[in-house]
Amino acid sequence: MTKVQIKVSRSVYSGLVLFFLMLATGICSADNVNVDIVGQFSGEVFDVAVAGDHAYLVQGQDLVILDISDVAALSEVGRVSSVSEIYGIAVSGDHACIANGENGIAVVDVSVPSSPTIMGSYDTDGFARDVAISGNYAYVADGIGLAIVDISVPSSPTLAGTYDTIGFATGITVSGNHAYVADDGKAIFDGSNGIAIVDISTPSSPRQVGSYGSIYAYGSAVSGNYAYVADYSGLVILDVSDPSVPVLAGSYFSNGDSNGVAVSGNYAYVADGSGVFVVDVSDPSSPVYMGEYDGSNAYNVAMDDNYAFVADSIKGLVVFTISDFSGNYTENPTPEETDQPPVISGTGDKSVIEGQLLTFTVSATDPDGDIIHYSASNMPEGATFDTDTGVFSWTPDTEGNYIVTFTAESNGLIDSETIAIFVTASGATSPGSQISDLSGKDISSTSITLTWTNSQDVGYVELYRNEFLISNVTGSVSTYEDNGLASETIYTYSLLPYYNNGTKGNVASITLSTSSSSSGSSTGGGGSSGGSSTKSSSGGGGGGAGSVEDFANVAVKDVDNEFLRMNANVTYEFTRAGNDIQSVKFHSLKNSGEITSTIEVLNNRSKLVTSDPEGLVYKYINIWVGKSGFATEANIKDAVVQFKVNDSWIEETDVSPESIRLQRYNGTAWEVLPTELVVNTANYVIFKASTPGFSPFAITADATFVNDTDTKLQATGSDQLVNPDQTEIVDHGQTQPERSNFLIPIIAVILIVLLAAGYMYMKKK
Incomplete structure (x- = not known):
């Protein structure tokens, strides 16, 4: 056997070595864009949701709210602790839902980001790992399956329906009338068994409508007609234009263990344990790798405009954006438009009394402007439905519950809604009269x-x-x-x-x-249409939203609305010209919801007052917080009113700014409140005063003469928060107090003395 000796030149050898080094280092699959980290918030972060100018983070048992208006300077603005470790979060409007594992879910009021408050909770049967919100419902990946919870009353969530899966449900996405649940082993997002799509148009009876097998699904996102699945080996893209027959459109495999995915424009962002990789999915059949954030342990990712927010258990919350190699930030392009299905506006369940006409209209909109055709199934006997206008009419003759499904179709694409119609016997309690004999008893102070x-x-x-x-x-x-x-x-x-x-x-x-503190208990009266009371408000118990003043006496009315949370400070701010009250502050002791504060600047004394305050009056003003009986020590404390007084009035009346006080009418007499001068501005002097309640007030001053140089004083403290209003006060016809006349007798005596001296001088001449 002849041996053949092959000599490899040094240049060829070097080229081969370089080639394999390029493969080993990944140079052959170089990034198409730069990934630029623009912000970071430290601490362990396991999930993230973004809404508006705030990011909502999961840190152990805490829900943390960050201000993200400046991504380069992320700052914590609020935090609330739950009963146990949090596994997932969803935000919709003023509320967030958190998945609390074995304790189910909790609903959090986040309308005031600085004071998040847990409103209510529901303990599901399984282990709540993830949650999504759509309308009035929270959809929970609950371990044993899908749980649907009605959160229309945040303080009292109730179970609406369940869908039992076979394995362990770990993640959920809701799009339209369908839910996608990452199930890690079975059923909906079915682990190795694939994906199932569940119809949730009727929350009380969810049903599976389609499935796709042989993928390990841990998280998902839905955009248009495609579902993007974070699979164990990377990203799987499914065409779900027909939910009953999902079809594999494309895939991209990575070296990590994908946990979560978000889609923005033509880009999919996949959290795969070792970081986040970005894929161009403008052609779903051929996804293209664009770049990667090299993280340590990325659990999930959320998108807001061109920013990716990464929940990293080691590096915390990391914010990045992508740019081309010239440094220009890349806008997430919008995918090519595809025909969209119509969307039925929520019709909702209906109630009617036997023998009465029930009529309503089923309406839908089509994003593409296509013509919509309506249909109905399982119609009750005698009912009619106009397939062109969507008008349903029926006069039922038998009590009972009836289920009807309405469908809207355009270009072969459909949306449907199933409702219940509850028919009550004509002799039974009709809708709207379920409560009777409403009355009050054992009434005390x-x-x-x-x-x-x-x-x-x-x-x-x-x-x-x-x-x-x-x-x-x-x-x-x-x-x-x-x-x-x-x-x-x-x-x-x-x-x-x-x-x-x-x-x-x-x-x-x-x-x-309520009765007076000196009287005993009594029995009230009234009915379901509204009872009556002979006791009227004196104005000292907290005021009311409706004015008791004569219309002609109210010069200016100003209002502000704020949400009151338990154990939180609140500030009402007023800016209307002619209103000398700048702010009302206090500490809220209860969760009271949205409360209105009303300022009434009066031309003359309030009709609720029976006497004049001491001193010169600058303005009569009514200050109310909430309706009658709200502003009590049971609901608020540490109330402070900040107000201003015009320099021109101070100069005209020759009063000392140090003598200016806020007085409050307490129902029987005027009381002088502790008042502090805060600061001088170009046109006003700013004061603040502590008050035990809200009622008619008067801004007054002592009638003492001062030099002009004394009218401008320095602030008593540099740490006071002031927002002076520079608007000139509008003249609303208020009568100003007359100047003091105590100098007139002295001047008269001096004139008499001078005249007498002159007379004596002339007489000597």
Whole structure:
């Protein structure tokens, strides 16, 4: 056998070595864009959601809210701790839902980012790992399957429906009428068994409509007609234009363990454990690698415009954006438009009394402007439905519950909604009269007990005091004791019943008044149409939203609305010209919801007042917070009013700024409040005063003469927060106090002496 000796030149050898080095280092698959880190927030972060100017982070048992208006300077603005470790988060409007593992889910009010408040919770049967929000429902990946929770009443979430899966549900995405649940081993996003698509158009009875096998799914995102799945080996793209038959469109394999995915424009961002890789998916059949953030342990990613927010368990929250190699930031391009299905506007369940006409319109919109055709299935006998206009009409003759499905179609694409129609017998309690015999009893100076009768179809009742929710009671309960009230104060109670099927009934209301502190308990009266009370507000118990002043006496009215949270500071700010009250601040002791503060600048003394305050009056002003009986020590404390006084009035009246005080009428007499001069501005002197409550006020000053040089004083402290209003006060016809006349007798005596001296001088001449 002849041996053949092959000599490899040094240049060829070097070229081969370089080639394999390029493969080993990844140079052959070089990035197409730069990945630029622009912001970071330290700490362990396991999930993230972004809404508006805020990011919502999961850190152990804490929900942390960051201000992201400047991504280069991320700052924490609020934090709330839950009962156990948080695994997932979703945000919609003023509320967030957190997945609390074995404790189910909790609903958090985030309308004031600096004071997030847990409003209510629901303990699901499984282990809540992830949550999504759509409309009034939270969709929970609950380990044993999908749980759907009604959160329309955030303080009292209720279970709406479930879908049992076989394995362990770990993640969920909702798009339109379908839910996609990462199930790591079975069913919906079915682990190795694939993906199933669940119809959630009827939350009480979700049903599987399609499936796709042989992928390990841990997270997903849906955009247009495609579902982007974070698969164990990378990214899988499915065409879900027909939810009943999902089809593999394309895939991109990575070396990491993909956990989460987000889509923005033509780019998919995939968190794969070792970081986040970016893929161009403008052609779903051929995804193209664009670049990568090299992280340490990326759990999930969320998108906001061109910024990617990465939840990294070691590096914290990392924010990056992508740019081309010239340094120009790359806009996430919009995918080519595809025909979109119509969307039915929520029709909702209906209630009607036997023998009465029920009519409503099913309406839908089409994003492409295509013509929509309607249809209905499972129609009750005798009902009609116009397929062109979507008008449903029916006069039922038999009580019972009827299920009807409506469908909107355009160009072969459909959307559907299934509703329930509840027919009540003509002799039964009609919708809107589930509560009767509403009355008050055992009324004292600090408490009122309500009693009423619920009809049999009442599931629970929301109870409001002065338009603010104070409790939820079940249908089996028909009494409520309201404690901690102010004496001699009027309260309006409203009871909103809900049927057992979840639909609302009609509100029943009653107005009652607490007794004086010196009297005993009494029995009130009233009915579901609203009771009456002989006690009227004196203006010292917290005021009211409606003015008691004559129209001609109100020169300026200014209002502000703020949300009041338990154990949080609140500031109302006022800027209307002619209003000398700049702000009202206090510490809120309860979760009271949105409360209105009203300022009334008066031309003359309030009709609620029976005497004049001491001193010269600059302005008469009414200050109210909430409705009558709200602004009590049970609800607020440490109230401070900041106000201004015009320099021209100070100079005209020759008063000392140091003598200016805020006085409050307490119902029987004027009391001088502790008042502090804060700062001088170009046209005003700013003051603040502490007050025990809200009622008619007067800004006054002592009638003492001062030099002009004394009218400009320095602020008492540099740490006071002031926002002086430079707007000139509008003249609304208020009569200004007359100047003091105490110098006139002295001047007269001097003139007499001078005249006498002159007369004596002339006489000597």
